Amino acid sequence: MAVVPQVAAQSTSEGSPSAPTARVRLAVNGVRHELDLDTRQSLLDVLREDLGLTGTKKGCNQGACGACTILLNGRRVVSCLTLAAMHDGATVETIEGLEKNGELHPLQSAFVEHDGLQCGFCTPGQIMSAVGCIAEGHAGSPDDIRFWMSGNICRCGAYPGIVAAVADAAKRV
């Protein structure tokens, strides 16, 4: 049975007051932001709709596809299921922050070289997840990579290229 988040008909109804806000300080790709946020906002929506960082994608908004994967305090998380208000003071890294001085991150180059992408929509999430995967020490073998990258769906089916790219980049980072 599907468990679908349904916010409906809980406490909203009669003349709800304006939603509570919270002051949240975030360092995103090295840039500090101080934001007054609706406490219901996911980190994903804050990145995409408030900060204009649309590289991070919304694939399902259900935590099931991995397209919105970012690094939060160095750990990979699905930003659609992460409430921004709970992470005051956090450090966030997104796909836009990987390239340094015009140089692609080894994972970015490897994804192009090994054709670890087709439509490209899951790619930012795959790459951010792969940064985490390698840092965790989970990129030692193709089997390891397949297992630890399985939270990131690629509907085009570029998995062989993704595994090759992560294995290749793991040797370079």
Added chain:
Amino acid sequence: MTMAIIGRPLARVDGRAKVTGAARYAADFNQPGQAYAVIVSATVGLGRVTGMDSAAIEKMPGILAVLSHLNAPRLAYGQHKSYIDPATGERLHVLQDERIRFHGQPVAVVVATTIAQAERAAAALRVSYNAERPVVDSAGPEARPIVPEAGRQPDARLPADKARGDADRALAESPVKVDETYDIARENHNPMEPHATIASWNGDRLTLWSKSQFVVNEQAEIAAIFGLPLENVTVICPFIGGAFGTSLRTWPHVTLAAMAAQHVRRPVKLVLTRKQMFFTTGHRPRTVQRIALGATADGKLTSVVHEGTGETSRYEEFMEALTSVTTFLYSCPNVRTRYRLVPVDTGTPNHMRGPGEASGVFALECAMDELAYKLRLDPIDLRRRNEPAIDEGENKPFSSRSLMRCYDLGAEHFGWARRTPEPRSMRDGRLLVGMGVASASYPAFHAPATARARLLPDGTAEVEIAASDMGPGTYTSMTQVAAETLGLPVERVRFSLGRSDYPPAPSHGGSWTMASVGSAIRAACIAVREEAAKGRTDRPIEATASSQRDPQAAERFSMHSFGAVFVEIAVDPDVGTIRVRRAVGAYGIGRVVNPRLARSQCTGGMVGGIGMALMERTVLDARDGRPVNAHMADYLMPVNLDILQLEAHFVEEADPHVNQLGVKGLGEIALVGIAPAIANAVFHATGKRVRALPIRIEDVLTA
């Protein structure tokens, strides 16, 4: 002199944009002052809306509008039908009346200043209904098959009935017979990118940043719906986050985004939720098919009967090529095909990768495997004995056909000779190993297209066409065609697509983009090159040119791609898990423009086929038509761990007839044939013939 750029395994020219997050998809085009719209979907499967408590919602913070049939503008809904729309029936008119035709139909749209406000209010909107019980089981007792209107004529593109010889009599007289029924579950495309539209009005001019595989058709359809001149609508879509057919048509959410933006006088962004992706944006229809084969004792087909039904909606007759391949894949004097539709209370299905062929070939190729076992013949040998000299359905020669060469090449790479035919005869420790094969085929289509090329004084070139790239690598392959034709290095060519104000391209589907768009680009670049040869100029040289297939060639030849698919699976006999260990596909697809991308597309199609065979199934609640697994964790799809070794090989195939480039296309054929090869491997591994997809653990456990 031309440089050999076509045929080179270049990396994607848009690769950098895609790995840096710079590639912008529809929902990434945020506009200043943009509001957010969220659709409220019907929670009953049939009936009427009887009331809606919009007032409570309108008081919530940030709410700009609640639109429903009660207050939405009556739209022009002018005549518009493209070849990607069903020939019979009329598209859903959204928020125009109180009728509910299927579960999930839009009943309202909530517009608010922020996305959180819009989502909250949409979830809180109370809608009351007068509900009736829908019929959603296309094979149940209430199913009433109909003859599709557009298939009634014998010369229809998809004839409902087609026959040669007397297949029923020949079947009755055949010494060896297979007569079975195959049932394939409904599938949803589930691309990673949800459907999304950002609509912005400037007076009576509308700009849509919208996910579309067919921007010129979206432009025409929205113009017709809103009663606008065509030139008042611009559709922009430079990147598509996968689609597989779901973005061929223009679905109701595009209209809703434009309606909402007009109402609140601001740009509006509307993105479907993942759950809504199961409601109004099409699906591969469930099909039920009977295949009956008759053969002589030495394995020559004497009769082929293929009767298939597909589900459709009550308001449109969606047709696909379910029985087409059966008419030409094998040599047989007596063939009868029948195609029927069963209207049910759901949204209209639409094309999904390998539409029709993927389902029809599953049934035929499983039946062929069953016949091979009855005859005690190797399944490849059976196909070799029935290899036709011509397309016997059309009575025309093939422009090229490499099916047997595909079997030879695939068998060699796969190591088919190592297979022992007896079911349950191959093991790896405690695992049962199975090897299966199947044929694949898909038409080599072509549609007229127009492209513009411009050679600039600085020695670079620009090429434009309203085509799309949902992932196959259109940007790259078209750049290669332009560069080679113009005699320029790839780096000097800038190729643009995805705008309705570029010269028109056909829909990005049906594996005809390379052929159609590529030929148009080639024509435009030849025109520029010839003009440039006349002498130096310091002004840009621009040419617009169209291309279409040589009508005589189309008249004379039957044009199709063919392939042979080999699969090795391992079944755990204790828990019934099925793992695809290896898949090898060999394809005859004409010229390969970029082998790196072609292989990637083929292995991607295999992943889709693995999903079709073993995982994908949209389950409807019989009481109200609700898709119960409308969630990416419950609608199972292959993840990285499911995919092991995949290989694609291409046979050399020069086909001068299909088009000027000699390409046949490969996006669809890459998925066709995978599911039957897997089902045949499951039989080989377990001795259990499973004729319903997806094949589940319990099917194997009861083996």
